[in-house]
Amino acid sequence: xxxxxxxxxxxxLPAEWEQQSGIQLTWPxxxxxxxxxxxxxxxxxxxxxxxxxxxxxxxVATPEIDxxxxxLSQELxxxxxxxxxxYDIDTNDTWARDHAPLTLIxxxxxxxxxxxKFNGWGEKFEWRKDNNITSQLNDxxxxxxxxxxxxxxxxxxxxxxxxxxxxxxxxxxxxMAEHRNQPLTREEVEERLLKSLHAKRIVWLDxxxxxxxxxxxxxDTIVRLAPNDTIIYNGCDDESDEQYNDFKSxxxxxxxxxxxxxxxxxxxxxxxxxxMYDDGERLPATYANFVITNKSVICxxxxxxxxxxxxxxxxxxxxxxxxIVGIDASTVVRQHGSLHCLTxxxxxxxxxxxxx
Numbered sequence: 127x128x129x130x131x132x133x134x135x136x137x138x139l140p141a142e143w144e145q146q147s148g149i150q151l152t153w154p155x156x157x158x159x160x161x162x163x164x165x166x167x168x169x170x171x172x173x174x175x176x177x178x179x180x181x182x183x184x185x186v187a188t189p190e191i192d193x194x195x196x197x198l199s200q201e202l203x204x205x206x207x208x209x210x211x212x213y214d215i216d217t218n219d220t221w222a223r224d225h226a227p228l229t230l231i232x233x234x235x236x237x238x239x240x241x242x243k244f245n246g247w248g249e250k251f252e253w254r255k256d257n258n259i260t261s262q263l264n265d266x267x268x269x270x271x272x273x274x275x276x277x278x279x280x281x282x283x284x285x286x287x288x289x290x291x292x293x294x295x296x297x298x299x300x301x302m303a304e305h306r307n308q309p310l311t312r313e314e315v316e317e318r319l320l321k322s323l324h325a326k327r328i329v330w331l332d333x334x335x336x337x338x339x340x341x342x343x344x345x346d347t348i349v350r351l352a353p354n355d356t357i358i359y360n361g362c363d364d365e366s367d368e369q370y371n372d373f374k375s376x377x378x379x380x381x382x383x384x385x386x387x388x389x390x391x392x393x394x395x396x397x398x399x400x401x402m403y404d405d406g407e408r409l410p411a412t413y414a415n416f417v418i419t420n421k422s423v424i425c426x427x428x429x430x431x432x433x434x435x436x437x438x439x440x441x442x443x444x445x446x447x448x449x450i451v452g453i454d455a456s457t458v459v460r461q462h463g464s465l466h467c468l469t470x471x472x473x474x475x476x477x478x479x480x481x482x
Contacts, residue, residue, distance in 0.1 A: 137230035137238055137324045141290030142418045143353055143445070144231075145474040148183030148211075149419065151175065152222045152259065152468075153194050159219060159461055166457040167220075172201050173453050174417070174424060174465065179206035181420045183477055185268065187215045187222075187259055211479065215262050218246075218255045221463060223346065224282035225256040226470030229271065230324060237271040237476045239264065240322060242281035245305065247341045270478045279318055280306045284344035284467055286319075287351045292326030293386050294319060296345055299335050303342035326386060334360065334376035336410035337369060340462050347412045347464070348376065352444040354392060355385050360414050361395040373398070394440050397433045404460050413437035415455075415464035418471070423448045426455035426464045 151171055154160040160167045175198055178184045188194050191212045199207055225244040231237050241260040246252060257277070264273045287295040301307075301315055310318070316328045335343035350358045357380055362373035380393060399411040413433075417424040423445050427434040438450045455464045 137232055137236070138290065138292065139228060139288040139294065139323045139325065140231050140473050141288055141351065141353075142471055144290055146182050146420055146471045147474050147477040148185055148209075148472050149178050149417075150185040150187065150222045150226050150470045150472065151178075152217050152220045152225070152256070153186055153188040153190070154220050155188065155190050155193075155217075157189075158217070163457055163460070168197060170453065170455070170457055170465075171468070172197060174469070175210070176202060176206065177422050177424055177451055177453075178419055179209040181422065182209065183472075183479065184210045185263070185472070185477065186210055186212050187217060187263065188212065189214065189216045211268070211477070213263055213266055213268060215259055216255050217259065218252050221256075221284075221467050222470040223284045223467045224341070225259055226283060227260045228281070228283055228286075228323070229473050229476050231473045231475070235475045237269075237473060239269050239271045239273050239476065240276050241274065242279055242322075243277040244282060245280050247282070250340060267478055269476060271476050276322060279322070281319075281322075282341065282344065283470055284341060284346040286323075287345050287349065288323070288325075289351045289355075291386065293329055293351075294323055294325040294327070295329045295331065295349060295351065297331045297335070297343045297348075299332075299343040300341060300345070329383060331376065331379060333372050333379055335372065336360075336412060338408045338410040338462055344467075346466050347410060347415055348373075349380070350414050350416070352394070355389065356392040356394060356444055357383075358394045358396060358414065358440065358444055360398055360412055362398045364398070367398070367401070369398070394444055396440055397436050399428045399433055400430055402428065402456070402459060409459045410462055410464075411455075411459050412464060413440075415466040416441060417465050417469050418445070418448070421449060422451050424465055425450055425452050426458070426466075427452040428456055428459070429454065 227239040244257045334348040396413045402409045
C-alpha cells in the first residue's frame, strides 16, 4: 500500500459518479466488426446518446461525421444535438472504455488526461487506429486539460474501478494476462498503477471471470463501486452453471475486503443473466456493465424481464438520486461486451466545447 498526504494540488482518479463534463462514444461503422448488424448496434448508440445529451456533452469519434450527424438528428432534439461534439477520426472498433483516456482531477478542478497504450486486449484484435484516438483528440483540441503520454504501459479503462478516495480495484487475471505488460511482475504493475493513478492502494480480485469475456476478465463486467462505500457485484445462484464456484469465491473474497479506513463495504448483489449464446458460444452477459451519467444510470438489459427488473432495482438502491434507464444490450454482447464497455466519461472541466 502506498500512502500520500492530500493537498489541494494532489491529483486523484475520480469515481465515475462524480460530476462529468461529458462521455465519449466511438461510433460503429461498416469497417468494424459490427457490419453484420450495423443497424441494430447503431440503434443502441443512438439510445445511449439520447440519455447522455440530455445531461452532458457527448464526444463522438468517427470517420463518418455526416452519417452519424444525420442518424442523431433524426432522434435527438436540437438542444440535445447541440451537446454533441464530433471528431473526424478513423477507428478499428467501438470500445471507448478501453482506448479512451483515464482522467485525473484535483480538488481545485485541474485535470490531467492519461493516454495509456491500448493493444487490442493483449494483441487479440487489430488495435493501432484505436490506440491513436486519444492523441488525435488531444491534437484536435478536445481537452481543456494537461495531456500525459503513458503509452509505454498497457492499461484499459474497463480493467480498473476507482472510489475517488484512493482505492483502485482490478483483477489479477486481466492485468497479469499475456501480452499486456510482460515481463513486469505483479508488484511492479502495482507500483506503476499507484504512481500513475495517484492511488493509495490497489485491491486485487482473484475470481469471477465471465465465460466469453475476451478481455481476460475486466472488473467492470463483474464488480463496480458506488457511493457510500458500496460494492455492486455479480452473483450466481445456479449451481449447474459452470461459473457458479468461481463467483461464489468472488463473493467470499468481497466479504473479506475492508475500506481504506478499515470498515466493511456495503455489498449489493446483482443477478446473473440467463445464459446467452451466439453460434453455440456463450456470451458474457452481465448487469454490472452499467453506465453512470450525471443524472442517470444506464442498465444493460437482455430481454429477461424478471432479472432485468431486479438488476434495475439493485442499481436504484445504489444510486437513489439517479434515474435508472434500461437499454437492451443483446446486440452489444454479441461482440462480447456491454454498455459500459462502449463509453468513457470525462470529469468536470476536462472537455472543451469546440464543435466541428
